[in-house]
Each structure stands twice: as structure tokens, then as C-alpha cells.
């Protein structure tokens with residue numbers, strides 16, 4: 001294990017960026033402290049204060065909010081909001097953006113899915129946090145839609161944390177994808193893998209087949225194709241589906257293959273959110289040599305019209321995505 005800490009690595013990367021001011025490193029330091037606090041709570045869930053179960057609230061997504069959703073949301077908003085580097089935060093759990101008062105604001109925008117995989121919290125299965133960092137685009141102090149509704153190509157950085165057997169911090173700022181493992185005894189994230197690359201092809205597909213009765217024909221044909229026997233194209237693929245996007249994506253990043261959450265007759269735009277889930281993971285997978293589309297167009301090229309916009313997601317190995325697109329038409 002390399003003993004480079006996450007902050008040392010980010011600082012080194014930022015120093016290689018012309019005109020860097022250290023503000024990004026300062027912001028990411030707050031993100032990783034928030035990750036450590038949430039990780040501690042996740043690992044002690046069920047032991048100390050009652051952090052499991054429902055909060056009794058329904059969020060703007062129409063989902064029943066778990067106590068850990070609220071807890072993680074409050075931690076990331078508080079720490080990142082007080083970094084001095086942020087002028088606005090959008091969150092899956094907040095209907096409206098959190099605008100930072102100008103006297104404490106900075107040049108970045110932070111977008112976050114504070115707790116991904118909420119349905120897995122009480123059953124002790126991997127969950128995570130997904131985040132993206134954008135630059136403020138509009139002149140002056142006011143935060144406008146030009147700042148809040150940016151295409152994924154404008155992301156300065158994207159990352160996720162997985163709270164699992166170990167706590168992993170994976171991020172890219174456009175110069176490769178790098179992963180760090182939390183040493184809980186020291187409370188430090190240490191570099192575990194630099195410049196991660198997704199295999200060009202994998203033999204796993206990941207989708208909730210329980211929704212198949214609502215799929216359109218192309219999605220049905222694609223999954224049928226993946227399940228047919230054919231030695232030359234290494235089929236059938238294996239099915240792996242955890243129900244936590246961060247975990248299903250992380251396995252796909254390491255082993256290759258394809259993850260998909262299609263749109264269907266009931267929800268043509270699917271379930272996953274553009275800003276908090278699809279765009280950050282699309283930046284990561286492209287920096288690792290993979291692809292991410294909505295079935296037709298590149299995820300990163302989409303300019304959202306609402307901060308909670310949903311989008312169908314097909315993401316993973318380049319060869320598997322190319323194959324999928326020939327069947328999706």
C-alpha cells in the first residue's frame with residue numbers, strides 16, 4: 001500500500017494544474033472529512049444512536065427518506081458549505097439548491113447524492129455517496145441556472161465513496177481515476193490504485209430485471225441477447241445486481257461489463273438522477289476508458305433542464321456499450 005494520503009495526492013495533482021490556487025484541494029479536504037464522519041456512522045449503525053430506519057419524511061423524489069439519508073445530507077452540506085470554496089450545493093435530498101451567503105462563498109458548485117443505495121442501509125449491504133464539482137459560470141455573486149444546470153462535460157471533478165467492508169474514495173479531476181482506502185485506525189485515506197482502467201469488455205450485466213415487463217422492445221432484445229449462448233462473444237453474461245448504484249458501478253469499473261437502468265413505459269426517463277448519479281459516474285468511467293450513454297447520446301453532453309432531472313443510464317466497458325447500442329437502435 002502506498003502511504004500517499006488523499007490530500008497529498010490531490011495537492012500534487014492540483015500543483016500540476018496551471019494557475020491552481022489550492023481552493024480545490026481545500027474543498028476536497030472537506031469532502032473527505034465528511035466521508036469519514038458518514039463512514040463512522042455507517043459502521044456503527046445499530047450500535048450507538050438509532051440511525052437506522054425511516055425518518056418519516058418523503059423527499060422531492062417521492063422516496064421515503066431514511067435517517068441515514070438525512071444524516072449524510074446534513075454532514076456533506078455543513079462541511080462542504082462551510083469550506084469557503086462553494087457558492088451553491090444541490091442535493092438529491094433537497095428540493096431547492098442551498099445558496100451560500102456571498103461573504104462565505106467560493107467559485108465552485110457541489111452536487112451530491114449523500115447516501116446512495118438507501119434501500120440497502122438496514123440490510124448491511126454496501127451503500128455510498130456520489131458527488132460532482134462544477135465551476136460557477138455566471139458573472140457576479142448571484143447563482144443562476146447557468147451555474148446549476150450544466151452539462152456533465154463541465155464537471156471539474158467527480159467521485160464516490162463506498163461504505164462497505166472497507167471505505168473507498170474514488171475520484172477523477174480529469175487526469176485519471178484514483179482510489180483510496182480508509183485506514184480506520186489512523187482516520188486517513190491512503191492511495192490504493194492510481195489511473196484505474198475499466199476492461200474493454202466484461203462478462204457481467206447489471207440491471208433490475210424486475211422492471212422488464214415495463215421495458216420497450218429494444219431493452220428486452222438487449223437483455224435477451226446478453227443471456228443467449230454464444231461462445232464467440234462470451235455469452236451468456238453473468239447477472240450481478242446489488243441495488244446500490246455505487247456498488248454495481250464499482251464492480252463494473254473493476255471487472256468490466258455493463259450496468260443499465262433503462263427508461264420504461266412507466267418512467268421513460270428511468271430512475272437515476274442526472275446531476276447526482278449519471279453525470280459523475282459518466283465522468284469517472286470515461287476517464288477510465290469506458291462509456292456512458294442514455295441509450296442514444298453521451299451522458300456528459302446532456303444539459304439538464306431541472307436539478308432533479310432523471311435519465312436512462314447505460315454505463316461500462318466500451319465494447320459492451322458499443323454492442324448494446326447496436327441492439328438499442
Ligand code: AHG
Nearest residue numbers: 113115116117118119208243244245
Ligand atoms: P438512492 O438510494 O440515492 O435513492 O439511489 C438508489 C438508486 C441506485 O442506488 C440503485 O441503482 C437504484 O436506485 C436501484 O433501484 P431499484 O431498486 O429500482 O432497482
Ligand code: MN
Nearest residue numbers: 061063092118
Ligand atoms: Mn434516494
Ligand code: MN
Nearest residue numbers: 113116117277
Ligand atoms: Mn442514488
Ligand code: MN
Nearest residue numbers: 092113115116
Ligand atoms: Mn440517495
